[in-house]
Amino acid sequence: MQIFLDIATEAALAAGAVLQGYLGKLEDAITEKGRPGDLVTAADKASEVVILDILRRHFPEHSILAEESGKLGNQDNEFLWAIDPLDGTTNYAHQYPFFAVSIGLLINGVPQVGVIYDPFHDELYRAATGLGATRNRRPIKVSETSELSKSLLVSGFAYDRRETSDNNYAEFCHLTHLTQGVRRSGSASLDLAHVACGRLDGYWERGLSPWDITAGIILLQEAGGKVTAYDRTPLKIESGKLLATNGHIHDQLSQELQQVPPLSAWG
Numbered sequence: 084m085q086i087f088l089d090i091a092t093e094a095a096l097a098a099g100a101v102l103q104g105y106l107g108k109l110e111d112a113i114t115e116k117g118r119p120g121d122l123v124t125a126a127d128k129a130s131e132v133v134i135l136d137i138l139r140r141h142f143p144e145h146s147i148l149a150e151e152s153g154k155l156g157n158q159d160n161e162f163l164w165a166i167d168p169l170d171g172t173t174n175y176a177h178q179y180p181f182f183a184v185s186i187g188l189l190i191n192g193v194p195q196v197g198v199i200y201d202p203f204h205d206e207l208y209r210a211a212t213g214l215g216a217t218r219n220r221r222p223i224k225v226s227e228t229s230e231l232s233k234s235l236l237v238s239g240f241a242y243d244r245r246e247t248s249d250n251n252y253a254e255f256c257h258l259t260h261l262t263q264g265v266r267r268s269g270s271a272s273l274d275l276a277h278v279a280c281g282r283l284d285g286y287w288e289r290g291l292s293p294w295d296i297t298a299g300i301i302l303l304q305e306a307g308g309k310v311t312a313y314d315r316t317p318l319k320i321e322s323g324k325l326l327a328t329n330g331h332i333h334d335q336l337s338q339e340l341q342q343v344p345p346l347s348a349w350g
Contacts, residue, residue, distance in 0.1 A: 084196060084211040091164075091186045091198040092209060094137040098130040098168055098184040099202030105129065106203075107178055124176055127151055130168035130184060138164055150294045163189045165297035171270035180204070185272035187297025194320070197298030199272045208276045208302055216305035218280050225308040225329035226281040231339070234284035234332050237266040237274045241290020241323075251289055257343045258336075275299025278327055279306035285328035285336050287313065293320050300327070309333045313340045 105126035131151045138147065145162040147155040164186065169175055171182030180203040188196035199208040208223075210216035216223050228234050236258055240251050259265045266283070268274055271291055277283045279302045297320065300310050309330040312318050315337045318325050328336055 084214055087188055087196045088209060088211045090141045091196055094134045095184045095186050095198045095200040097133045099200045101130045101133055102126050102169060103202050124172060127169040127172055134166055134168055148293055161191050165189060165293040167294040170272045174269045181268050181270055183270055183273050185298045189297055194297045194301040197301040199276045199298050201273060210302040210305040216279055216302050223280040224306050225279060226284050228284040228329060229331040231261055231332050231335040234262045235264050236262055236285045237268060237283050239267055239288045253346045254340060254343045258339060271295040272299050275303050275327055278308060279303040285332055287326045287340060289324040291323040296325060303327055313337060
């Protein structure tokens with residue numbers, strides 16, 4: 084596990100340097116991938132190239148699932164790297180300083196290693212099964228908040244929010260009324276990292292991909308947090324819909340998510 088963690092760290096730091104180099108210099112190198120707001124930039128692609136080069140050099144037999152390149156290698160291999168070379172592309176394109184590199188390793192479908200690097204703030208989050216979770220090499224743990232009314236949450240909205248009624252708007256409004264606040268950052272990996280280090284108490288979202296959440300899941304679990312489906316059943320990572328908390332407010336948040344009234348009832 085330590086070897087996997089160290090190589091993932093090498094890749095994340097190298098990719099972060101690429102992102103810093105491109106920041107504010109993209110000009111016209113920004114396009115949409117299909118849905119409005121689903122952006123890709125030259126920085127995404129360059130960052131991914133660096134990550135793939137390092138992982139392939141060290142683990143040529145491993146399979147890879149990368150946001151820009153898709154499935155690579157033998158997908159039946161027990162080792163699968165889930166890579167987001169730039170989580171928070173829209174933020175990045177606007178030079179809004181909330182984006183990260185996320186590299187996670189699933190072994191037989193279970194998140195086991197995760198590295199998330201926020202290059203703008205130079206914060207490096209690392210975790211592996213049995214090795215704990217750290218930020219800049221110092222141990223982190225989740226918050227002790229035990230009441231939903233005293234919690235600070237974070238969430239987000241999928242790119243298909245204009246096309247589906249299951250768009251998280253009602254949930255966002257409902258929980259804003261029940262907590263000290265709900266934030267929307269635009270980077271799933273950093274949302275999970277901030278729950279892991281105690282800055283936030285809980286996070287929920289739908290429409291996520293494995294590369295968005297694999298690293299953050301193991302980071303949060305190793306920091307003492309809890310990750311499940313909305314109804315507290317075991318998370319299916321391919322579902323793209325997760326509930327992640329400090330553990331103390333998990334049941335409360337789950338109950339509220341399952342009884343949110345539809346927007347049409349808000350009047």
